[in-house]
Amino acid sequence: MDLITVIVPCFNEEASLPYFFRAYEQLKSTMRMVSFELLFIDDGSKDNTLSVIKDLAANHEEIKYISFSRNFGKEAAMYAGLQHAQGDYVVFMDADLQDPPSLLPDMYKAVAEDGYDSAATRRVTRAGEPPIRSFFARIFYRLMNRISHTELVDGARDYRLMSRKFVNALLELSEYNRFSKGLFGWVGFRTKWFAYENVERVAGETKWSFWKLLLYAVDGIVAFSTVPLIASTVFGLLSCLLSFAGILFVIVRKLLVGDPIQGWASTVCIILLMGGIQLLCTGILGQYLAKTYLEAKKRPIYIINEQSSKIKG
Numbered sequence: 314m315d316l317i318t319v320i321v322p323c324f325n326e327e328a329s330l331p332y333f334f335r336a337y338e339q340l341k342s343t344m345r346m347v348s349f350e351l352l353f354i355d356d357g358s359k360d361n362t363l364s365v366i367k368d369l370a371a372n373h374e375e376i377k378y379i380s381f382s383r384n385f386g387k388e389a390a391m392y393a394g395l396q397h398a399q400g401d402y403v404v405f406m407d408a409d410l411q412d413p414p415s416l417l418p419d420m421y422k423a424v425a426e427d428g429y430d431s432a433a434t435r436r437v438t439r440a441g442e443p444p445i446r447s448f449f450a451r452i453f454y455r456l457m458n459r460i461s462h463t464e465l466v467d468g469a470r471d472y473r474l475m476s477r478k479f480v481n482a483l484l485e486l487s488e489y490n491r492f493s494k495g496l497f498g499w500v501g502f503r504t505k506w507f508a509y510e511n512v513e514r515v516a517g518e519t520k521w522s523f524w525k526l527l528l529y530a531v532d533g534i535v536a537f538s539t540v541p542l543i544a545s546t547v548f549g550l551l552s553c554l555l556s557f558a559g560i561l562f563v564i565v566r567k568l569l570v571g572d573p574i575q576g577w578a579s580t581v582c583i584i585l586l587m588g589g590i591q592l593l594c595t596g597i598l599g600q601y602l603a604k605t606y607l608e609a610k611k612r613p614i615y616i617i618n619e620q621s622s623k624i625k626g
């Protein structure tokens with residue numbers, strides 16, 4: 314019988330976990346042909362998430378948990394889950410039931426029977442989300458697909474069922490700055506997509522502020538594209554050409570009509586513009602340098618505070 318590991322990253326999810334567990338039990342009863350391992354990753358929650366998880370783990374043999382020493386972010390939690398999953402198949406699922414468990418039987422069929430290596434999901438609507446967030450998300454995906462060779466699917470979720478082969482490939486990518494939506498595409502293999510309408514959170518609230526999402530988007534761009542670096546070089550080159558033309562113009566004008574003192578305002582504008590462009594380009598360079606610095610330090614992606622005794626290693 315196949316074993317499916319369900320990885321659930323949890324950060325302050327005490328309110329949604331009971332709902333999640335009920336849905337999980339129901340899912341289990343519809344998928345009797347497989348056995349399950351439920352792996353909770355407590356990502357440094359400040360509420361009672363860990364004690365809720367411990368209660369569940371004490372009463373159910375298949376439930377395991379890992380608890381981080383602080384909040385390391387969802388990406389770190391997902392990686393920890395992959396490293397400790399024992400299943401032949403592994404699936405990520407949010408604790409807030411925004412990843413409908415009802416899709417899992419079809420996803421399992423695609424991977425186990427139809428020869429796919431992963432079954433991924435995407436939301437086709439973003440109802441219930443602040444419009445400004447949807448707007449920037451859409452811009453992000455459009456931009457990313459222009460500037461990166463790795464394909465990113467708009468609305469793609471982390472909810473994905475993967476074969477062991479796919480999981481092992483992901484484990485090879487042990488980088489510190491993780492952007493799973495890109496890593497999934499980067500490893501390749503055959504993926505079947507499942508579309509669904511957005512579901513709102515069952516309880517609690519989203520852990521992503523606009524600012525956190527913006528930084529995550531920068532992570533994604535820096536990790537999967539070097540186009541910003543090329544763009545800043547081209548930008549610099551163009552402004553050099555422009556200023557050469559300007560210098561020539563000034564010299565010729567001086568020779569032909571003399572040089573009455575004029576145009577300081579435009580000079581100041583140009584200095585400001587050039588200064589701005591230079592700072593922008595240095596900033597872009599700095600982003601890449603900073604990420605390289607973080608990678609070079611080879612810090613662990615997460616630190617475990619405690620884990621259930623059922624976890625090996």
Ligand code: UDP
Pocket residue numbers: 321322323324325326356384385386387390406407408409411518519520521
């Ligand atoms: N999450 C996490 N660490 C974080 C932020 C979120 O483990 O730093 C978990 C969270 O508990 C949830 C999942 O990641 O199970 C998705 O988070 P959320 O629902 O807040 O994101 P949204 O669905 O709004 O994008």
Ligand code: MG
Pocket residue numbers: 407409411514519
């Ligand atoms: Mg959510």
